[in-house]
Amino acid sequence: MSVDKKRAIVLYLHVHQPFRIRHYTIFDAGNKHDYFDTHEGDRTNNGDIVKKVAKKSYIPTNERLLKMLHDNPEFKLSMSITGTVIEQFEKYAPEVLDSFKKVIDTGRVEIVAETYHHSLAFFYSRSEFEAQVKMHKDKIESLFGVTPTAFRNTELSYNNDIGYWADQAGYKVVLSEGWDPVLGWRSPNYVYKPAYTNNIKLLTKNYKLSDDIAFRFSNRSWQEYPLTTSKFMDWTNSSWDQPLINLFMDYETFGEHQWEDSGIFDFLEDLPKAWLKNSEHTFMTVTEAATSFDAVDELDMPNTVTWADTERDLTAWLGNKMQQSSINALYSLESAVHESQDLSIIDDWRKLQTSDHFYYMCTKWWSDGDVHAYFSPYESPYLAYMNFMNTFHDIKYRLTVKGIEV
């Protein structure tokens, strides 16, 4: 590391909500096209959900972040906000968008680029992927007046191709999971250079410390419970000679995944205070971290790594036959959808690309834990698939009646 640089925590929060598909039957297909609307009180009512999460997480977390930025001049963070969640704020909770603007207007929040629809398009259609990244960039620029210089792909999925693409696209840094089998002897606390690239840097998530907050914080059977900032500081000290602590997590960790009564907000607010007690410590945004330090090594990642499950791969989204057949079916419509030039068809088709739809179809949780169950509004992965496929059939119907061959 460059000896003249302070050690930095790189806090990066990901904000996202999908447009959940309502209970949509085969008898709706061809008759109704309101896939994402349902009555209040239904588990798939997107307005209900975004308002609930706003109250529990977005509003109080933004209040804390503002306070932290005010109280700690050195505190900074990075965020990514998907297009689908922004649309839902606009539609159901505009006050949330205002609260994000206030935080971002401090000038100490870096916005990270990604696909507008939180999709897996990179793995299915490069042109569709690029269109969605552009849509997201435009939205962020018009809303917050900033242009992203860092990129993360959906679910923090990363491989050499993504690194190469992001380098070509001119990004300064790309984010990935710091998964041991890939890092080998390396530590996630350094800046790396992605294989086959020229200028871009790679930051890797310190999943142990990140997940202590994101997953384990309120777990009473965890032997480290309760987690305090002083304990957390002790853990960061074990890598005192390494430049970065990359804390990457879902924004909804605060208040939604970990509830307020767990003390998560106080932990968050105390984090910069505790960290900055040491004058050799600071905070950096992702691009700042990537440009402040030289890459210590090159990382070759031919296989896709994500931040999910113990496998850290895409099997939570694409592991079973339902997931594979539905996503293949969806992308098979690409040229027909564009040919239609029907903006509402294009928009619906893109909303169906959101990775959450495929996550809800995951059958891994039958045997290994309840993480997926918690995030699903459907009774079973089979119902998630049924709603999706019936919606798909309706899109196909709409294209067919327009005289487009599908």
Add this chain to the structure above:
Amino acid sequence: MLGWELPPYNSGGLGVACFNMCKALASRGADINFIVPYTADHSHIDFMKVTSAVPADSTQVMSAGMAYESFKFTDKDGNTEYVSLADYHKVYEKAIDNIATAEEYDVIHAHDWLTIRAGIRAKQITGLPLIVQIHATEYDRSGGKSGNSLVSEIEYLGMMLADKIIAVSQLTKDVIIEQYNIPADKIDVIHNSFDVDIYDSVVGENSFKYLRVMRESGYKVVMNVGRITVQKGLYNLVQAMKLVVDARPKTILLFVGSGEQELELLELAAELGLGTNVIFAGFQRGKIWRDMFEVSDIFVMPSVSEPFGLTALEAAAYGVATLVSRQSGVAEVLRSALKIDYWDINEIANQITTVLNNQALQDQLVLDGYSEVSRMSWDHTAQKLLSLYDRHAIGARA
């Protein structure tokens, strides 16, 4: 153990459940005398003793047709007499006296209302703990109505006098609490189970030649198996089929079983224009029974009230996707079964159609269903029963 039937002299799941349960108990060392209220050759059963409880002067008692109907008695002079099912449980009670005192037992385990009077009698004679296992109540059999009040009274009496009640599902436990006012802490839920390895594989040419050919030309087969009676919610299934066939004409509904509602359903199917889409194959067992799973794409059990529903596990074991009502006990143990409410005709139709239209979904349901049932074992049920026996046998002697 006081039972009503054992395969192959069974009319439904009760006999199958008792047989497999006893087999698993026996392999854990239980010594069982299984009492049946008829005379028949059960010499193929070598893991327990099977005793016929019949009146002293009769030489042969046979089920006169299907169980739940009547019994035919033949005395030593060759005279025959028919006794209705409603009265037969009393005959069973009288016949139990000798058996109860002939050997030493630890516990009396009685299955369903027909054996309850005999169970109470045995408890009176021996002073042993009585465990009553409820596979179905009169409330279930009458499709969620009050049913025969004489029968529910016997059920009530038996459950009150029992030392412990076993319900085959939480659903059944709830019915017992709500409909019979039995205290919840008196009832343990012990689910039925399944052993994939004891089921015969499907071999040889399939008996359903017609269905096989139709499937080759793009038809898919929806199957239901069991008694054709109001409890099973089949009226709704035929109505749902109308919607399914409208959306997917190449669909056939296969009923395997018989019962008093058969004609009514036939008429309904004809009325709805489903004459060629609904097939009644009658009551079957053996090879034809296995073959029906092989020619089917989805097993549907839309029961109004189904205490358990073992056939759903069997369907999963034979590689058929399953759709069961939330009003069934099996819904509590088979996660990869699709679930509907029996009254929700549109949703029944939606789920059937969507499965039949999406091979990937059908494949996934088959895969997950098989993997689930192959992890099940009657041995788990036997372990729970044995520990329950222990608790009560010791309690009774203390």
